[in-house]
Amino acid sequence: MNGASSYSGLVxxxxxxxxxxxxxLLIGLxxxxxxxxVRYRRSKNPNPAQIADNVTLETLWTVLPTILVLVMFxxxxxxxxxxxxxxEDAMQVTVKAQMWSWVFEYENGKQSTExxxxxxxxxxxxxxxxxxxxxxxxxxxxxxxxxxxxxxxHAWFEATRDxxxxxxxxxxxxxxxSAMLSLVKSIPAREFDEWLGVDTGPPEGTRLLxxxxxxxxxxxxxxxxxxxxxxGMFGSTETVVTDGVSRQITVDEEYIRKSILDxxxxxxxxxxxxxxPQRDLLTDEEIDAIIEVLKEL
Amino acid sequence: xxxxNAAATGAYGTTGSYLNTPAGGGLKSWLTTVDHKKIGLMxxxxxxxxxxxxxxxxxxxxxxxxxxxxxxxSARAYNSIFTLHGVIMIFLFIVPGIPAILGNFILPLQLGxxxxxxxxxxxxxxxxxxxxxVMALASLVTGxxxxxxxxxxxxxxxxxxxxxxxxxxxxxxxxxxxxxxxGMNFITTIHRLRAPGMGFFRMPLFCWALYATSxxxxxxxxxxxxxxxxxxxxxTLGIGFFDPARGGDPILYQHLxxxxxxxxxxxxxxxxxxxxxxxxxxxxxxxxxxxxxxxxSSMAIAVVGYLxxxxxxxxxxxxxxxRWVFSLLTFFVAIPTGVKVFNWxxxxxxxxxxxxxxxxxxVGWIFLFSIGGLxxxxxxxxxxxxxxxxxAYIVGHFHYTMFGGAAIGMFxxxxxxxxxxxxxxxxxxxxxxxxxxxxxxxxxxxxxxxILGIKGMPRRYxxxxxxxxxxxxxxxxxxxxxVAGLLTMIINLIRGARSGSPAPDNPWxxxxxxxxxxxxxxxxNFATPPEVTTGPYDFTEILRxxxxxxxx
Ligand code: HEM
Ligand SMILES: [Cu+2]
Ligand SMILES: [Cu+2]
Numbered sequence: 104m105n106g107a108s109s110y111s112g113l114v115x116x117x118x119x120x121x122x123x124x125x126x127x128l129l130i131g132l133x134x135x136x137x138x139x140x141v142r143y144r145r146s147k148n149p150n151p152a153q154i155a156d157n158v159t160l161e162t163l164w165t166v167l168p169t170i171l172v173l174v175m176f177x178x179x180x181x182x183x184x185x186x187x188x189x190x191e192d193a194m195q196v197t198v199k200a201q202m203w204s205w206v207f208e209y210e211n212g213k214q215s216t217e218x219x220x221x222x223x224x225x226x227x228x229x230x231x232x233x234x235x236x237x238x239x240x241x242x243x244x245x246x247x248x249x250x251x252x253x254x255x256x257h258a259w260f261e262a263t264r265d266x267x268x269x270x271x272x273x274x275x276x277x278x279x280x281s282a283m284l285s286l287v288k289s290i291p292a293r294e295f296d297e298w299l300g301v302d303t304g305p306p307e308g309t310r311l312l313x314x315x316x317x318x319x320x321x322x323x324x325x326x327x328x329x330x331x332x333x334x335g336m337f338g339s340t341e342t343v344v345t346d347g348v349s350r351q352i353t354v355d356e357e358y359i360r361k362s363i364l365d366x367x368x369x370x371x372x373x374x375x376x377x378x379x380p381q382r383d384l385l386t387d388e389e390i391d392a393i394i395e396v397l398k399e400l
Numbered sequence: 401x402x403x404x405n406a407a408a409t410g411a412y413g414t415t416g417s418y419l420n421t422p423a424g425g426g427l428k429s430w431l432t433t434v435d436h437k438k439i440g441l442m443x444x445x446x447x448x449x450x451x452x453x454x455x456x457x458x459x460x461x462x463x464x465x466x467x468x469x470x471x472x473x474s475a476r477a478y479n480s481i482f483t484l485h486g487v488i489m490i491f492l493f494i495v496p497g498i499p500a501i502l503g504n505f506i507l508p509l510q511l512g513x514x515x516x517x518x519x520x521x522x523x524x525x526x527x528x529x530x531x532x533x534v535m536a537l538a539s540l541v542t543g544x545x546x547x548x549x550x551x552x553x554x555x556x557x558x559x560x561x562x563x564x565x566x567x568x569x570x571x572x573x574x575x576x577x578x579x580x581x582x583g584m585n586f587i588t589t590i591h592r593l594r595a596p597g598m599g600f601f602r603m604p605l606f607c608w609a610l611y612a613t614s615x616x617x618x619x620x621x622x623x624x625x626x627x628x629x630x631x632x633x634x635x636t637l638g639i640g641f642f643d644p645a646r647g648g649d650p651i652l653y654q655h656l657x658x659x660x661x662x663x664x665x666x667x668x669x670x671x672x673x674x675x676x677x678x679x680x681x682x683x684x685x686x687x688x689x690x691x692x693x694x695x696x697s698s699m700a701i702a703v704v705g706y707l708x709x710x711x712x713x714x715x716x717x718x719x720x721x722x723r724w725v726f727s728l729l730t731f732f733v734a735i736p737t738g739v740k741v742f743n744w745x746x747x748x749x750x751x752x753x754x755x756x757x758x759x760x761x762x763v764g765w766i767f768l769f770s771i772g773g774l775x776x777x778x779x780x781x782x783x784x785x786x787x788x789x790x791x792a793y794i795v796g797h798f799h800y801t802m803f804g805g806a807a808i809g810m811f812x813x814x815x816x817x818x819x820x821x822x823x824x825x826x827x828x829x830x831x832x833x834x835x836x837x838x839x840x841x842x843x844x845x846x847x848x849x850x851i852l853g854i855k856g857m858p859r860r861y862x863x864x865x866x867x868x869x870x871x872x873x874x875x876x877x878x879x880x881x882x883v884a885g886l887l888t889m890i891i892n893l894i895r896g897a898r899s900g901s902p903a904p905d906n907p908w909x910x911x912x913x914x915x916x917x918x919x920x921x922x923x924x925n926f927a928t929p930p931e932v933t934t935g936p937y938d939f940t941e942i943l944r945x946x947x948x949x950x951x952x
Binding site (some may be wrong): 113133157169182246251269 | 738
């Protein structure tokens with residue numbers, strides 16, 4: 104798989120050196136072993152030689168591997184150093200990971216669920232998580248860094264060609280870990296500036312459902328993921344569990360607001376307390392916009 | 401000790417098989433025995449039961465990955481299945497495995513002793529082990545179902561999931577005690593009960609390996625015990641150790657976890673290295689090459705192995721300095737390991753080699769373990785590990801080391817000592833077939849995972865992108881061959897133990913003390929306590945006998 108970042112070449116060099124040497128060593132060792140097994144089989148060699156030691160050999164095969172692994176260390180470190188030296192003029196993007204979706208926030212406040220970047224310009228990532236540990240992994244860039252709740256990790260890359268590159272969550276984060284995918288789209292700088300400049304205004308309700316990660320767990324088409332679908336929810340009658348006691352409710356505005364701010368207070372029967380409370384994550388206007396959409400579904 | 405007096409007078413327990421002493425004792429005589437040999441076999445029966453369960457789960461994981469999308473198990477079930485697979489294979493099978501089964505059976509025999517130093521503690525540690533195992537199984541059916549955290553129990557996920565993490569973690573905690581007890585017992589046994597004339601540097605290398613292993617068990621296990629207890633306290637009492645929402649630090653959890661779990665890799669593999677060091681000389685009829693280098697490198701690995709845990713955390717957000725220091729130290733553990741491999745291969749040089757089943761497993765082991773070690777180099781180097789971390793490459797790599805290294809080493813040891821243990825031989829033809837199936841199946845299962853990881857497929861994925869299909873398909877086919885081989889091997893061993901042809905006392909022409917007593921040994925191991933006048937791999941006598949036979 105071809106590299107697509109400014110440092111992927113350096114990483115690949117380390118790969119080729121380390122894996123290449125390993126393959127050669129493996130073939131060599133195996134060949135020697137098989138040769139000995141055949142050459143010194145009992146029928147051919149009834150009288151073994153009792154060789155207990157050989158200082159020259161022991162020294163040789165301690166010193167040579169030492170040199171070899173030091174070279175490997177150096178190669179690994181050389182690529183790593185570049186990965187860690189974040190250029191000062193890099194564009195800043197905040198990566199917000201949550202179960203099980205990605206949101207990318209640009210300096211001007213624009214948000215997107217795919218990471219759109221200008222080809223040939225360095226992008227500095229500030230990686231955060233609002234629940235458990237996730238890991239930002241773009242194989243084509245040879246880049247991976249964890250998103251750890253309670254702290255901000257840093258990484259950077261510069262895409263060297265236009266294209267769409269898979270973005271995976273690489274740290275196990277629960278039920279839909281393997282669906283926590285997105286794309287990095289690297290586009291010509293000019294197009295990017297245009298895209299970034301277009302002010303889409305305060306995102307309306309439908310887009311908010313994607314942007315805030317609701318659709319990682321809920322659906323809008325009636326199919327079932329790990330949370331109740333939004334379709335037909337408004338006005339329906341449901342059984343919820345409050346403090347361990349089941350009761351019937353009718354879904355109205357009040358209930359939805361409460362379900363969003365404090366989802367675990369009334370658990371929908373048959374579901375688990377998986378939804379993160381949105382108290383600090385949504386503004387009042389956003390909640391209103393979401394409720395408007397949910398009414399329509 | 402009371403035992404030794406009896407042995408000296410040739411009384412009770414110095415003749416006949418330990419299997420029939422006391423005669424007609426039935427199940428109770430097993431459950432209350434303090435004989436290290438029977439305890440070893442009790443561990444074997446428990447552990448291989450768990451191994452079969454773990455193997456079936458591994459088979460199921462592969463089956464689900466046959467095609468992209470959901471085939472047989474939901475994502476939620478998949479997550480619990482790989483967690484249970486990992487927990488069983490690590491905590492119930494491979495960490496305690498070789499010391500508890502073969503260490504218990506063989507160590508006192510190799511030292512020329514009549515039992516371990518603390519036989520009652522030995523039995524107690526079996527009960528502690530079983531308690532932990534029962535707790536792990538109980539957590540399957542109680543609470544919110546089996547943990548879905550992976551065997552690593554990373555915080556804060558493990559603190560928030562509503563599966564039954566607390567009980568699973570407590571089970572691991574209890575199992576740790578069993579490890580510590582066995583470790584202490586072996587250290588004492590090695591210091592106190594060596595036969596007259598057996599200095600440390602006349603000990604067989606399997607004893608050396610168990611010695612190094614025991615120290616790691618005793619020193620490292622408390623760290624994981626405390627860490628897991630902290631997880632339970634955070635889950636039940638809400639004390640904020642690791643969850644940032646409560647003011648804790650999730651990275652601290654990772655440090656504590658790997659401070660134990662890296663060294664424990666050597667608990668798995670050092671005893672296997674010890675087994676290989678016994679088998680190679682026996683079937684080459686020559687002394688091992690570089691005895692001291694092998695013995696000392698065991699200890700070196702045990703010591704340096706403590707300082708490299710950070711290589712599991714290169715992407716977690718440690719300081720850049722910490723990252724390169726851990727990388728450098730990791731490469732230093734590679735050196736003693738490499739030295740050992742060279743020594744083993746050199747042991748074949750100008751030997752008089754007889755290719756029998758244990759030797760096949762031993763050379764298969766060298767091949768698989770070499771791949772395990774060499775694939776580890778790319779994990780030790782910084783820039784490459786950043787790409788490989790948490791991908792299928794890691795799953796491939798650690799199966800080559802833990803399964804190819806530790807477990808295949810155990811299988812080699814079982815085939816080597818089986819005639820001593822039961823006084824009966826298994827069918828060598830069937831054993832060879834099983835070996836071929838295992839070698840082919842193994843590589844077909846795990847080599848594709850290495851490539852998948854390099855191509856960027858993350859681990860612990862129940863579903864994957866279509867571009868990863870071919871190799872996953874191949875790997876699943878491989879797992880069928882592998883499972884067929886493993887089942888063939890196990891059935892063949894059991895049949896051998898029950899109805900195999902009688903085995904002589906020293907079927908392979910080996911030199912260490914366990915082969916001087918009868919097969920199977922008497923309760924107190926030796927009719928006359930042995931004395932040691934040479935190093936462990938001195939073939940003079942064996943070769944002389946051979947020449948006498950050939951001459952007549
Ligand atoms: C029939 C044999 C086996 C098969 C087919 C098998 C297959 C697998 C697969 C496919 C995974 C990856 C799961 C994932 O990342 O989604 C896995 C994980 C694992 N396996 Fe095995 N395995 C086998 C035997 C073993 C043995 C003998 C050991 C230990 C000595 C072992 C230890 C582990 C561990 C520790 C994990 C990690 C679980 C986790 O991610 O938490 N496996 N196995
Ligand atoms: Cu994730
Ligand atoms: Cu490690």
